[in-house]
Amino acid sequence: MDDLDQVLGGVGQRLRALRRRREVTLAKLAEATGISESTLSRLESGERQPTLKLLLPLARAHGVPLDELVGAPPTGDPRVHIRPVRRHGMTFMPLSRRPGGAHAFKLIIPGSLHGAEPDPQTHEGYEWLYVLEGRLRLVLGDQDLVLTPGEAAEFDTHVPHWLGTAADAAVELLILFGPQGERTHLRARTR
Structure with a gap:
């Protein structure tokens, strides 16, 4: 062969x-x-x-x-080669490529999307996010939350959810998404 x-x-x-x-x-x-x-x-x-x-x-x-x-042979290069993807005006940068399990992304939501009408969606999985910079607006079910740098949230993505900016400035966050997620506690102020 x-x-x-x-x-x-x-x-x-x-x-x-x-x-x-x-x-x-x-x-x-x-x-x-x-x-x-x-x-x-x-x-x-x-x-x-x-x-x-x-x-x-x-x-x-x-x-x-x-x-x-x-099953291509490994190249021996451990660096992650980020290829940003733009969806709905937001930039997603995959930080992991492992199949199954959790996937890591850096997400940038530009300030130009501030004031956008929330359009909550649902999908398979579980999500954990951490705000790096800016003010994130998270609509989760009937909750409307604002998260600031250093705050994190976790939720089942079967619950209708939407991410946007809570101010005219860009928001940068890390997202872990997967069928299961590491559990952390939601620490956010309601709007």
Whole structure:
């Protein structure tokens, strides 16, 4: 078996292990990627050869680099190469790339978003955040809170929540997000 066959032969096992570690069903993964459940099952069992067209949406859905899915050899460089992502005017900087478990992000909400109308959302997981700079407005269920530097909050993300600025200046915070979270106590003043 040559190197290519070895790499491709291990993709299915890595995909199954990653999906199970994240506690995601084939149905949910199919919904997230647009790849049929039967194709996903055949990929995981090794009955279907992986292609770039299949692996890219899977890497995106799992939040991992493509290298991790194909088992590329480590480069020996421990630095985190941050690639900021902009969503809804905010900048997310991933600080970790570990599949499953907690994910760490630095989030910057610009002051230009101050006064935005809250639009609470829900999703899977648990979140812990810590304000580094600025004043964060956290709408959590029926609570409207303001957190300042050094304050932290934790919550189940099934509770409708929204993050914004409580002033005209930018807010910088660290976020740990995952299926479970380290528990800390909410320390915030109500607005």
